[in-house]
Structures are given as C-alpha cells and as structure tokens.
Amino acid sequence: MQYRQLGRTGLCVSSVAMGCWPVSGLTSPDVNVDDSLATLRAALDAGISFLDTAWSYGTSEELIAQVLSERTADVVIATKGGLDRTSDGRQFHAASSVDLKRQCDGSLRRLRRESVELYYLHAADPAVSLAESAGAIAELIQAGKVRSAGASNLTLAQLREFHAICPLTAIQPAYNMLQREIESEVLPWCRAERISVCVYWPLLKGLLSGRLSREHVFADGDGRKKYPMFQGQEWQRNQDLVDELRQISDGLGISLTTLVVAWTVQQCGITSALCGAKRSWQIRESAAGGGLQLHPEVLEAVERALSQRGPAETRAAV
C-alpha cells in the first residue's frame, strides 16, 4: 500500500481508502452487520488507514467505531455533513450552520470520538449560502471538533469560494475511467493549492469490477438499476469496455478491480481512491491496487480501450 500526504495537515493516508457507504446497506439489500464488520476489519488488515463515511450513511459511523474499539489502529476518519435523511430513508440537503453543527456532534457521538481528522461539506445546499456552510465548518475547526475541512460535489467556482472562507485540505469528486471531468481544471487547481483529491466511484459502483455479467438482473432495492450506465445500450457498451480491460488484467495475472484501482491512484493529482465494498474479499482486491505500479505500456493499453469505448453516459439517476 502507498501512503500519501493529506493536504498540508502532515497526516498520511493510504492511497486506497475504504468507502463506507455500501456497508450501511441503505441501497444494498444483501448486506448484514457481520459482513460489514468483517469488511471493515479486512480493510485495516490490508493496510487501509483512511475510512470515508458520512452523517447520511446510516449505521456506517457506528460500525467504524465498533471495529476501531477492538484494536489500536492509526486511522484517519473522514466524515461529511450537509445531507440528512428522513425516517423512511429519503436524502435531503441540510447544510445550514445549525444543521452542520448538529450533524457533526451526532457523527462524533456515533464514532465515539472527540474530533475527526477531516470533515467534508457533502454537497452545497441550494437553500443555504455556501459562505454559511463553509463558515460553519471553519467554526467546527476552531472548536476542535474537526481537524481539517473538505468539500464534495462542488464546482471549481464553488471550491474557490469555500477555500477563501475555510481553507480546504481535501475535495471529494467522482472520478474513474469513464468520469474524468476533473482532469481539465479541478485537478490542476488542487495541485497548485496543495489540496488532496480523494475520489469516489473508482469502480463506478461495481461496473468496472467486471463481476456484473451482461445478463445481470439487479435485485429489488439495488439503487444502481436507475442509473443510465446500467441500462440498455450504455450497459452493453460498458460491458464491451470491461471485456477489453479484462484482457489487460488477465495478461498481468491480476483481477480487473486491482487494475482499475491501481490505474486510478496512479493518475496525476489523485491522492486516494475511496473504494466501496460489502465483502472482505472485495476490499482486499481493491487494496491490492494501492500497492501496484502499472508500467507505461499498460497505461497506454488502458487509454486505447477507453478511446475505443468513447464518451459514456454517467449522469446520476433521475
């Protein structure tokens, strides 16, 4: 596993982080507490020292606290505020100063911690100024509840505005082989400002793991089936890409997941890939990508496969 500086904090984080959304089971019908705890333990055993969670991820923060209570582990926890859930699970924006402070206190309670290393604004709240949300996180830092600030799902203009009020340590955008929009402007800006880039969806919700067959039928309650990339012609074209990529990973004697994660963390300016998992073997395969250096000819072969695939429909579900 490679370890990298987290912004200007002096902290180091693993290049593969465990994304703790799937273990909550909120949009995954096939998750139970035992598997979730085992997956978290496997992540730590594989050298992962960076856990990504959020107030809106249901029980995820409590599961992390439980696993960390069993061992002494030097782990950086990132959590997020600004999105909340109704009692029946629907997500809504809640990023006012009052909301963020309440959610942060709630996260610390669930995590059984007095402070957290990194606290992200999960998303801008259309009903609240960004200045208010950024100011609230700056106050949480002053209060000693949060050591550093992050922001997720913001445009470059919004990131600049946030950074001027509350200096950013990390951002959290979507990034993977098929979603590379941040490469043109956001990544260069982060490099110049020494802001870490911790990316979500490295496996495109499992699509780039290659384990979902062309005939895969998503179970009721599986949140993925509403995304265009898992449907119709887009799905078939994505499967063609997976076939091409699998030839490359087979040639190297590694799993497709390991290749995809290694590619992600080797891209210039990427600090860490937040890899979601529900099973121990899954996070082990992803973690293996954090310790693998791909040769230039492998990277070129991946680029060829991607240009053959062409632009993808990766918009969120409606």
Ligand SMILES: NC(=O)c1ccc[n+]([C@@H]2O[C@H](COP(=O)([O-])OP(=O)(O)OC[C@H]3O[C@@H](n4cnc5c(N)ncnc54)[C@H](OP(=O)(O)O)[C@@H]3O)[C@@H](O)[C@H]2O)c1
């Ligand atoms: N800031 C934000 O708004 C935001 C949004 C999304 C995610 N995130 C963060 O980023 C993390 C990653 O996103 P994600 O979890 O949605 O997607 P992801 O990491 O792209 O994909 C995770 C899914 O891929 C499958 N998978 C993982 N490892 C595998 C392996 N070795 N072989 C086969 N399948 C494998 C599993 O699903 P199956 O077993 O069902 O196939 C798993 O649930 C999240 O957990 C969360 O921490 C943040």
